[in-house]
Amino acid sequence: MMIQMDQDLCSIQEVRDLVQQARKAQRAMERMTQGELDKITAAMSSAAAAEAGRLAGLAVEETGFGLKADKEIKNRFAAVTLYDAIKDEKTHGILAQDREKRTIDIGVPVGIVAGLVPSTNPTSTVIYKSMICMKAGNPIIFSPHPSAVKCILETVEVVRRAAEAAGAPKGAIACITTPTLEATNALMKHDHTRLILATGGGAMVKAAYSSGTPAIGVGAGNGPAYIHHTADVRLAVKRILDSKTFDNGTICASEQSIIVTREMERAVTEELQRQGAYVLSDSEHTKLSKFILRANGTMNPAIVGKSVETVAKLAGLDQVPASARVLVARETGVGRGYPYSNEKLGLILAYYVENDEPAVLERCVEILEWEGAGHTFSIHAEDENVVKKFAERVPASRVLVNTPSALGGIGATTCLFPALTLGCGAVGGSSSSNNIGPLDLINIKRVAWGVRELEDIRAGNSASPWENSRSEVKVDDAMLQELVRQIVGRLM
Numbered sequence: 001m002m003i004q005m006d007q008d009l010c011s012i013q014e015v016r017d018l019v020q021q022a023r024k025a026q027r028a029m030e031r032m033t034q035g036e037l038d039k040i041t042a043a044m045s046s047a048a049a050a051e052a053g054r055l056a057g058l059a060v061e062e063t064g065f066g067l068k069a070d071k072e073i074k075n076r077f078a079a080v081t082l083y084d085a086i087k088d089e090k091t092h093g094i095l096a097q098d099r100e101k102r103t104i105d106i107g108v109p110v111g112i113v114a115g116l117v118p119s120t121n122p123t124s125t126v127i128y129k130s131m132i133c134m135k136a137g138n139p140i141i142f143s144p145h146p147s148a149v150k151c152i153l154e155t156v157e158v159v160r161r162a163a164e165a166a167g168a169p170k171g172a173i174a175c176i177t178t179p180t181l182e183a184t185n186a187l188m189k190h191d192h193t194r195l196i197l198a199t200g201g202g203a204m205v206k207a208a209y210s211s212g213t214p215a216i217g218v219g220a221g222n223g224p225a226y227i228h229h230t231a232d233v234r235l236a237v238k239r240i241l242d243s244k245t246f247d248n249g250t251i252c253a254s255e256q257s258i259i260v261t262r263e264m265e266r267a268v269t270e271e272l273q274r275q276g277a278y279v280l281s282d283s284e285h286t287k288l289s290k291f292i293l294r295a296n297g298t299m300n301p302a303i304v305g306k307s308v309e310t311v312a313k314l315a316g317l318d319q320v321p322a323s324a325r326v327l328v329a330r331e332t333g334v335g336r337g338y339p340y341s342n343e344k345l346g347l348i349l350a351y352y353v354e355n356d357e358p359a360v361l362e363r364c365v366e367i368l369e370w371e372g373a374g375h376t377f378s379i380h381a382e383d384e385n386v387v388k389k390f391a392e393r394v395p396a397s398r399v400l401v402n403t404p405s406a407l408g409g410i411g412a413t414t415c416l417f418p419a420l421t422l423g424c425g426a427v428g429g430s431s432s433s434n435n436i437g438p439l440d441l442i443n444i445k446r447v448a449w450g451v452r453e454l455e456d457i458r459a460g461n462s463a464s465p466w467e468n469s470r471s472e473v474k475v476d477d478a479m480l481q482e483l484v485r486q487i488v489g490r491l492m
Contacts (some may be wrong), residue, residue, distance in 0.1 A: 003457045005176060007180060008180050008183075010181040011176065011178040011179070011180040011183035011186075011327070012176060012180075012182055012183055012186045013184060014183065015141075015176060015183050015186045015187045015190065016186070016190075018141050018171070018176070018187075019112065019141065019187070019190050019192050020175065021171030021174065022112045022139035022140075022141055022171050022172070022198065023112065023139075023172065023192055024169065024171055025139045025168075025169040025170065025171035025172040026109070026111055026112060026138070026139050028169040029109065029138070029168075029169065029172065029181065030108075030109065030137065030461065031260060032089070032092070032137060032167075033092070033093070034090060034092045034093055037091070037092055037134060037135060037136075037137055038087065038135070039166050039167060040134050040166045040167055040168045041086070041087070041131055041134050041135045042087070042166070043162045043163060043165060043166035044079075044081070044127075044130065044131055044134060044159045044162045044163050044166075045079050045080060045082075045083035045131065046079075046162070047158055047159060047161070047162035047320070048075065048078065048079035048127045048131075048155075048158060048159055048162070049075075049076055049079040049080050050295075050303060051075075051155075051158050052072050052075035052076045052079060053072045053075075054482070055071075055075055055123040055151065055154065055155050055158065056068050056069075056071035056074075056123065058073055058123070058150065058151040058154055059071050059122050059123045059148065059151045060124075061151075062147070062148055062149075062151050063119050063120075063122065063147055063148050063151070063158070063305070063414075064305070064458060065119060065120055065247075065248065065250055065304055065305030065306075066120070066247040066248045066250045066305040067247050067248055070246050070248075071121075071123065071247055074121060074123075074124035074247065074251075074420075075123055075124050075409070077124065077128060077412055077418065078124045078125075078127035078128040078131070078301045078420060079127050079131075081411075081412065081418045082128060082131060082132070082418045082419070083131065084435070085309065085411075085417060085418050086131070086135050086437060087438075087440055088114075089135065089438060089439065090107065091107050091135055091136045091137065091438045091439065091442055092107050092108075092109075092136075092137050093106060093107060094107075095107045095444065096199075098317075101448075101451075102312065102448065102449035102450075102451060103446060103448045104446070104447040105379050105444050105445070105446055105447075106231075106443055106444065106445040106447065107136075107442045107443075107445075108137075108442060108443050108444075108445055109136055109137035109138045109443075110136070110138055110194045110195050110442060110443055111136065111138060111139075111192070111193075111194030111195070111442055112141065112190075112192055112193050112194050112195075112440065113129075113133050113138045113140040113141070113193075113194065113195050113196070113197055114140075114141055114143060114187045114188050114193050114195070114197070114213070115129040115130075115133070115140050115141065115142045115143065115171050115197045116142075116143050116184070116197065116198045116199055116200050116204060116208065117129075117142055117143065117144050117145055117148070117152050117199065117200070118145055118148075118194065118199050118200040118201070119145040119147045119148040120250040120252075120304065120305060120345060121199075121247075121250060121251070121420060122144070122148035122151050122152045122155070123151055123152070123154075123155040123315075124146065124420055125199055125420055125421075125472040126142060126152055126155040126156055126159065127155060127159060128419070128420040128421070129142070129197055129420075129421070130142075130156070130159045130160075130163075130173050131159070132165060132436070132437055132438045132440075132441060133173075133438075133441060134168065134172070134173070135438040136438040136439075136441035136442050137442070138194075138195075138441055139171060139172045139173070139174075140172075140173055140174075140197075141174045141175065141176070141187060141193075142156055142174070142175040142176065143175075143176050143179060143184045143187055143188075143467060144175060144176065144179050144342065145179070145200065146179050149177075149179060151325065153175055153177065156173060156174070156175040159173060159424075160172075160174070162221055175442045178410065179250065180339075181303035184204070184207075185207070185211070187403035188207070188208055188211040188213055188215075189211050189212060189213065190213075193213050194213070194214070195213065195214050195215070195216070195441065196208045196211065196213050196214070196215035196216070196217075197215075197216055197263060197421055197436070198215050198216065198217035198218065199217075199218050199420070199421055201298070202219065202220060202298070203298075205217040205218065205219055205429075206453045209429060214431065215431065216421065216423060216430060216431055216432055216436055217377075217424070217429070217430050217431075217439065218252060218370070218421055218422055218423070218424060218430070219373070219374065219375060219424050219428045219429060219430065220252070220342075220343040220372050220375065221251075221252035221253055221254065221256065221343050221345075221372055221375045221376060222256045222257075222341075222342065222343040222367060222368065222370075222371045222372030222375065223253060223254070223255055223256055223368075223372060223375060223376040223377055223378060223396070223405055223409075224255070224256065224257045224258075224259050224352075224363070224364045224367045224368070224375075224376050224377060224378075224444040225240055225255040225257065225258050225259065225378040225379070225380065225405060226259045226260070226360055226364060226377075226378070226379045226380065226381075226390065227258065227259075227260050227264060227268055227380045227455075228357075228379065228380060228381035228382075228386055228458050229261065229263065229264055230381050230382040230383045230386070231380035231381050231382065231402075232380075233264075233267050233268060233271050234271055234275075234384075235380075235402075236273050236380035236402075237268065237271040237272055238275060239380070239402070239403060239404045240255050240258060240349075240378075240380075240404070241272075241275055241276065241277060241325055241326060241409075242404045242407075243255055243405050243407060244326050244347065244349060245325050245326060245347065245405030246308065246404070246406050246407065247346070247348045247406075248305040248306060248346060249345055249347050249348075249406075250304065250305045250345050250346075251406040251407075251409070251410065252343070252345070252375070252376075252422070253375070253376045253398070253405050253406050253408070253409025253410060254345075254405055254406035255349065255378060255405045255406070256342075256343055256344055256349065256350065256367075256372070257331070257340070257341070257349060257350035257352060257367060258272075258328075258349055258350070258351050258352070259352040259353075259354065259360050259363055259364060260352070260353055260354070260360070261354055261355070261356055261357060261359075261360060262353055262354070262355055262356075263354070265353045268342055269351075272328060272351075275325070276323060276324060276325035276326070277324070277325060277326045277327075277328045277349070277482070278308070278320050278321065278324035278325075278326070278327055278328065279298060279328045279329075279330070279351070279452045280317075280327060280328065280329045280330070280409075281319075284315075284317050284319070284320075285329045285330065286317045287316055287317060287327070288311070288315040288317065288327065288329065288348070289339045289340065290315070291303060291311075291314055291315050292311065292339040292340065292342065292344060292348065293339045293342060296354065297336075298344060299342065299344065299345065302314060303344065303345075303346040303348065304345045304346050305345065305346060306346055306347070307347070308320065308324045308325065308326065308327060308347050309322065311346060311347060311348070312324075312327070318392060325347070326347045326348070326349055327348050327349070327352055328348075328349045328350075328351050329348065329349070329351060330350075330351045330352075330353070331350040331351060331352055332352070334363070334366045334367055335370050336410065338488065341367060341370060341371075342370075342371055343371055343372060343468060354471065357386075361389075361390060361393055361394075364377060364390070364394050365393060365394055365395065368394060368395050368396060369395060372396075372428075373396075373424065373427045373428045374395060374397050374423075374424030374425040374426070374427040374428020374429070374430060374433065375396060375397065375398070375424050375428060376396055376397070376398045376399075376400065376405055376409045376422070377390070377394045377396035377398070377399050377400070377406040378399075378400040378401070378403070378408070379399065379400070379401055379402075380401075380402055381401070383404070385398070387401055395427045395428075396421065397422070397423060397424055397425045397428070397433035397434075398416065398435075409422060410422070410435070411435055416435050417435040417437050418435070419434075419435035419436050419437060421435075421436040422435055422436070423435070423436055423440075450481065
């Protein structure tokens with residue numbers, strides 16, 4: 001007991017020391033130019049890209065989650081794709097000036113950021129969060145997941161060395177070396193911590209929200225995927241399975257269930273089987289259901305990021321062929337007693353068949369409201385009106401159309417901002433619904449000149465630049481005809 005107490009005390013003291021160093025770094029970064037911050041970010045991008053493969057291997061070796069090749073892709077995504085998206089962004093100093101309205105917007109860093117790092121995406125999360133923080137001029141202190149400490153510390157070291165060599169002050173990028181719950185809480189609640197980027201389990205994200213420090217968190221994903229009758233079924237199934245199997249399903253935006261109408265059941269089922277999905281029998285369904293959740297209702301880490309072979313062996317499913325890519329379980333309900341309706345960060349998909357499209361829509365809403373509200377929904381359809389109808393109703397911040405959800409949600413196969421922190425909006429308990437980037441990590445000062453006096457207001461002369469900007473130019477028919485005549489004359 002005494003040893004544990006000492007460890008807790010040591011970890012809390014480490015947090016205090018890291019925060020003091022970060023405060024010094026913050027003061028130095030506040031005086032930097034946009035060009036200096038950009039130079040630091042570019043150096044981090046190059047260093048992380050060069051080490052993407054090695055860091056991916058370390059993550060798989062330490063955590064046992066996912067696939068090395070796919071984690072390398074995620075590392076490169078964070079290092080290169082993200083950099084390409086942010087390299088020309090203005091985050092520091094004068095961002096905009098409106099001479100008509102006489103206003104200036106000035107970007108300033110929020111200050112010290114606490115970065116919580118999950119075990120499912122440890123190295124890519126460090127690369128991503130450190131880069132958006134440096135671009136915005138903020139120091140960041142990481143709190144690593146205990147089961148991924150080594151690979152997280154190594155990744156922090158890679159980006160830290162590159163950043164400091166490019167001009168970043170010491171203490172700008174740091175990490176707790178002895179992770180404890182007490183240390184994480186001390187970091188989140190520290191008077192000088194200004195923002196928390198919370199990626200991890202539900203309990204940790206809730207702790208971030210309740211810490212008293214502003215937080216941007218990511219809740220459970222649990223996104224349903226609807227295959228509409230206008231979809232190319234072969235391509236829809238391919239995209240879903242590509243998504244679900246990427247890094248063994250560890251991305252929170254990956255599909256957690258497939259939903260179809262009864263008329264589509266046969267075609268979709270046959271295509272799932274054709275492409276390597278294994279549809280569980282009733283008895284197999286029961287066996288596996290016991291291993292999805294722990295006794296407290298949270299996701300069982302034994303299924304997270306593991307191969308189908310490993311999961312099948314765990315559940316005693318001896319009929320699953322070696323070629324199986326994903327386990328598919330038919331489900332009829334949502335909530336307690338229906339474990340397949342929860343988020344499953346592994347190679348398991350729930351499969352719902354509903355009588356008609358209105359029932360499908362209600363089921364999608366029900367699933368997201370049970371778990372995953374505000375996160376992600378995907379739909380495969382060629383009918384844009386159907387897409388719009390679902391987009392208006394489902395409680396999701398990202399509605400993805402005809403794309404693998406895991407990769408579309410983070411902006412790899414869509415034009416969404418490339419990010420590994422996906423805000424869930426107010427409905428999901430988050431302060432933002434954005435794919436989080438540097439602009440979410442700055443405050444904007446607004447400078448405004450007076451444009452009228454009190455006497456003008458009292459006299460009823462309240463005209464302002466706003467009023468002028470909203471004025472409409474009315475063109476009568478005669479004027480329009482004359483304009484057309486002149487344009488045609490010039491073309492002839």
